[in-house]
Structures are given as C-alpha cells and as structure tokens.
Amino acid sequence: MARQKSEQVRKAIMEAAHRLFMEKGYIATTISSIARAAGTSQSNVYVYFASKFEIAFAVFDPWLRAKVAELEEQVMAQDTPEACLRSLIDGLLHGIAADRSGQTLTLVQALATAKPGDEYNPDLLIWTMSRIHNMIGGALPGSDPAEREALTHSLMLAFDGIALRQNLRRGEIEDSLSVDALYMMVRALVDRRSHASS
Amino acid sequence: MARQKSEQVRKAIMEAAHRLFMEKGYIATTISSIARAAGTSQSNVYVYFASKFEIAFAVFDPWLRAKVAELEEQVMAQDTPEACLRSLIDGLLHGIAADRSGQTLTLVQALATAKPGDEYNPDLLIWTMSRIHNMIGGALPGSDPAEREALTHSLMLAFDGIALRQNLRRGEIEDSLSVDALYMMVRALVDRRSHASS
DNA sequence: TTTTTAACCGAATGACATTCGCTATTGACA
DNA sequence: TGTCAATAGCGAATGTCATTCGGTTAAAAA
Numbered sequence: 102m103a104r105q106k107s108e109q110v111r112k113a114i115m116e117a118a119h120r121l122f123m124e125k126g127y128i129a130t131t132i133s134s135i136a137r138a139a140g141t142s143q144s145n146v147y148v149y150f151a152s153k154f155e156i157a158f159a160v161f162d163p164w165l166r167a168k169v170a171e172l173e174e175q176v177m178a179q180d181t182p183e184a185c186l187r188s189l190i191d192g193l194l195h196g197i198a199a200d201r202s203g204q205t206l207t208l209v210q211a212l213a214t215a216k217p218g219d220e221y222n223p224d225l226l227i228w229t230m231s232r233i234h235n236m237i238g239g240a241l242p243g244s245d246p247a248e249r250e251a252l253t254h255s256l257m258l259a260f261d262g263i264a265l266r267q268n269l270r271r272g273e274i275e276d277s278l279s280v281d282a283l284y285m286m287v288r289a290l291v292d293r294r295s296h297a298s299s
Numbered sequence: 300m301a302r303q304k305s306e307q308v309r310k311a312i313m314e315a316a317h318r319l320f321m322e323k324g325y326i327a328t329t330i331s332s333i334a335r336a337a338g339t340s341q342s343n344v345y346v347y348f349a350s351k352f353e354i355a356f357a358v359f360d361p362w363l364r365a366k367v368a369e370l371e372e373q374v375m376a377q378d379t380p381e382a383c384l385r386s387l388i389d390g391l392l393h394g395i396a397a398d399r400s401g402q403t404l405t406l407v408q409a410l411a412t413a414k415p416g417d418e419y420n421p422d423l424l425i426w427t428m429s430r431i432h433n434m435i436g437g438a439l440p441g442s443d444p445a446e447r448e449a450l451t452h453s454l455m456l457a458f459d460g461i462a463l464r465q466n467l468r469r470g471e472i473e474d475s476l477s478v479d480a481l482y483m484m485v486r487a488l489v490d491r492r493s494h495a496s497s
Numbered sequence: 498t499t500t501t502t503a504a505c506c507g508a509a510t511g512a513c514a515t516t517c518g519c520t521a522t523t524g525a526c527a
Numbered sequence: 528t529g530t531c532a533a534t535a536g537c538g539a540a541t542g543t544c545a546t547t548c549g550g551t552t553a554a555a556a557a
Contacts, residue, residue: 103502104554110504128412132545142506144547149504153545212467213411214326223471251480258477261468262460269410269459273421279456282449286484289491301533302523308535330514340537342516347535351514 111149113139119160123203127157127210154219157211162225164204168197169232176236185240186287193233193256194280198263206267230257241291252287259283309347311337317358321401325355325408352417355409360423362402366395367430374434383438384485391431391454392478396461404465428455439489450485457481 117138121130132153136143150156172192179185198205212221234253241249263276315336319328330351334341348354370390377383396403410419432451439447461474 103556104504104552106504131543143545144507145505147546209463209467210411213408215467226468226471251476251483254472254477255480255484257472258457258460258481260460261463262456262458265407265459265463269407269413273424274452274455278448279452282453283456285449286453286488290484290487293487293491301525302521302535304535329512341514342538343536345515 106149110139110141110145114141114146114149114156115160118156119164122157122160122207126203127153127207128214152216152219154211154215154221157207158221161204161208161211165197165225165229168200169229172196173232173236177239179240182240182291183288185236186291187284189233189236189240190256190280190284190287194259194263194283195276198260199267199276203267205264209264209268233257244291248290252290255283255287304347308337308339308343312339312344312347312354313358316354317362320355320358320405324401325351325405326412350414350417352409352413352419355405356419359402359406359409363395363423363427366398367427370394371430371434375437377438380438380489381486383434384489385482387431387434387438388454388478388482388485392457392461392481393474396458397465397474401465403462407462407466431455442489446488450488453481453485 114135118130118135121134121138124130132146133143135156136146139146146156150159172189175192176185176189179188230253233256234249237249237252237256238244259279263279266274266276312333316328316333319332319336322328330344331341333354334344337344344354348357370387373390374383374387377386428451431454432447435447435450435454436442457477460477464472464474
C-alpha cells in the first residue's frame with residue numbers, strides 16, 4: 102500500500118555503524134555520525150532501527166555467528182583431543198572474546214548502558230553455547246555429558262571475563278596468563294577422566 | 300590560606316552515591332540526585348570529585364576491600380584445603396562478584412562508560428589479586444607457586460565474567476552452574492598434584 | 498490517475514554531565 | 528583582631544546526545 106523500506110539503506114546504516122563502532126567504540130559513536138556515514142538523516146535511522154542498542158545488536162549477531170563458524174572449522178581440523186581443546190580455548194578467548202576489531206567491546210558497552218526497554222534476543226547466546234558444547238563433544242568423544250556441560254559453562258564464563266577486560270582493565274592483566282591457566286585446568290579435568298577409565 | 304573542604308560534605312556525597320548506585324545502578328543515578336540526597340548543589344559535587352566516574356570508584360574501593368577482608372576470615376576459618384577452596388570460590392564469585400547490593404554492577408557500568416580521561420588506580424586490583432594469591436597459598440600449603448599464580452588468574456577471570464553477567468545477561472545463565480564447574484576443575488588440578496606427589 | 502501510507506527530513510525535546518561567573522566563608526598572617 | 532586571598536558553594540549556563548515530532552513527498556495499490 103505504500104512506500105517500502107530500502108534494503109540498501111538498511112545495509113548502509115549497518116555498514117556505517119560497523120565501521121564506526123570498530124573505530125571509536127559504541128559510546129563514542131553517535132547516531133548522527135552513523136547517519137552521516139550512511140548518507141541519510143538522523144531521524145531516518147529510527148525508521149530502520151528502534152534504538153542505538155538495536156543497531157549494535159544487529160551488527161554483532163552476524164559477526165559472532167561467522168566467527169564461531171570459523172572457529173568450528175579450525176577446531177575440527179585438529180587431530181588430537183588436546184589440539185582440539187587448545188584450539189577451541191585459544192580461538193574462543195583470544196580470537197573472539199579479545200578480538201582486535203572491537204566488536205566484543207562494542208557489545209559490552211551496549212549491554213552495560215542498555216536501558217530497561219533494550220532487550221536482546223537470547224537466541225544468539227543459546228546458539229553459541231550449543232556450538233561450544235558440540236565442539237567439546239567432538240574433541241572428547243565418549244565424555245560424560247555432565248562434564249561437557251560443565252566445560253561449556255566454564256568457557257562461557259571465561260568468555261565473558263575476557264570480554265569485560267577488553268574494556269575495563271585494558272592491559273592491566275595479561276590475558277594469556279588467564280587463558281593458559283584455564284587450559285591447564287581443563288587438561289587436568291580431562292586427564293583425570295582418562296586415568297580413572299584406564 | 301583559604302577555606303577547606305569539609306569532610307562531612309565529602310562523606311554525605313559518598314553515602315548518597317552509595318545508596319543511589321545500589322538502588323538504581325550507576326547509569327540511572329544522576330549527579331543531580333546525588334547532590335540533592337547529600338544536601339548540596341550539583342556544582343559543588345565537582346569541588347569534591349572530578350567526575351561521576353571518580354565518585355563510583357571512591358565508593359567501590361572501600362566496599363571491595365571490606366568484602367575481601369571478610370572473605371579472608373571466612374576462608375581461614377575452614378579446616379580442610381577442600382573447604383578453604385570451596386569457601387574461597389563461593390565467596391568470591393557468589394558473595395562478591397554477584398553481590399546483591401549491586402556494587403559490582405555499578406563498577407561494571409562505570410568502567411564500561413568511562414571516558415578517555417577517566418582512569419582508575421590499579422592499586423585496588425593489585426591488592427585484590429595478592430589477597431587471593433595469599434588465600435590460595437593458605438589453602439594449599441606447599442603448592443607450586445606457578446600453580447598458585449594460575450589459580451589466581453583463573454579466579455580473577457571468573458570474577459570478571461560473573462560481574463559482567465550481573466549486568467548483561469541477567470538471569471540468562473545460571474551462575475551456580477559455572478561456579479560449580481570451575482570448582483570441579485580446580486579440584487581436578489589440585490588432586491592431580493597430590494596424586495603425582497604420592 | 499488518484500489515493501494513501503510510510504519513508505524521509507529538519508527542527509525540536511529532554512536528559513545529563515560538566516563548566517562558568519559570582520558570592521560568601523574562612524584560614525593565615527599582619 | 529582586622530585584612531585579604533583563596534576557594535567552597537551556588538544557580539544558571541553549555542554542549543552533547545538519543546530520541547521524537549510535524550510536515551513533505553515518493554511510490555505502492557486502486
């Protein structure tokens with residue numbers, strides 16, 4: 102019955118936002134600058150997205166899914182369970198949570214400043230956890246499901262921790278130390294299992 | 300040579316801020332409301348603190364130190380190494396990182412929205428890590444220093460993760476699962492050590 | 498064509514943190 | 528004990544944002 106939203110404009114807004122968030126972070130990026138970079142007006146941005154928060158989430162979602170898919174390939178390419186685990190932990194924490202392009206940092210800022218109405222779809226979180234659970238299953242076939250669940254939760258916790266530090270404790274703690282420590286503990290847990298069964 | 304800042308006013312500002320941050324969080328608390336509750340003017344708040352960020356940090360610092368000191372007593376009161384570790388992990392993660400009064404949440408919000416000039420003194424972080432390191436030493440006398448270091452880092456990482464979730468993933472992930480998983484891994488690491496040495 | 502809906506725009510609005518210009522107090526010193 | 532200089536304290540700006548409003552106009556349906 103009437104004029105339709107242009108896929109081109111939506112894409113331009115998302116691309117402009119993606120670039121600006123990467124360069125300046127979520128907070129320092131203004132709707133005005135996104136609009137300018139996308140070649141439209143400030144108010145028109147609100148025709149496509151309900152809020153700044155929604156833009157951040159729209160940009161982050163496909164980025165994270167692509168990163169996780171990439172990680173999955175990398176993990177599957179390893180031959181030993183140890184190499185799989187190491188690759189999973191490194192890729193998840195160094196590669197994604199601590200990612201240099203600042204996407205994770207942007208999401209942390211967006212979530213930290215979210216207003217009561219700003220809610221996000223938990224699908225992404227659920228999907229990510231199920232992928233990790235799956236990768237752990239692949240790395241440790243025949244392992245106890247409860248143990249896989251525990252490992253998944255520990256990795257998600259570490260993911261959040263590293264993500265937070267990107268922002269808050271810039272350079273104050275060397276992430277590699279924490280990642281190595283976590284890997285050491287995971288190995289201890291896994292080794293214990295194989296000892297017990299042998 | 301001139302008028303002095305009143306310790307009473309400083310205290311009133313900090314107490315008002317403490318209460319409001321607890322009730323509404325950092326972002327929803329305005330300087331104006333802090334000033335009103337403290338019985339002074341908005342602009343006078345800036346005579347005592349350089350920024351909103353600085354107020355949050357001034358409130359958080361003594362709160363965290365007290366909490367950690369309390370945790371130390373609790374941990375020391377345990378008899379077995381297992382009980383010490385369990386008490387340390389529970390107290391640190393459930394008691395402090397996920398604390399109900401919202402202090403940690405406030406700090407996360409403050410740090411996430413910090414502007415370039417807003418920097419905080421790393422003393423608090425260093426002090427906290429050294430206390431944890433110490434508690435681990437007490438729980439596992441004779442343990443490898445490198446292992447203690449690794450455990451300290453893992454706990455700090457988990458601390459950050461839980462703190463983030465207070466804000467970002469409200470109720471989406473059950474923290475207890477993550478904490479239990481972490482404890483399980485720590486136990487595996489510790490047990491491995493005692494097996495190897497026996 | 499005509500009609501009608503919603504994209505699109507420029508100009509508000511409303512919240513805030515932070516700053517400014519001024520007044521009043523008070524601590525040091527004569 | 529009086530003088531004065533620094534600064535606590537205050538009310539009123541400023542400037543920056545996200546978000547909304549009112550009007551205009553392109554384009555889908557009729």
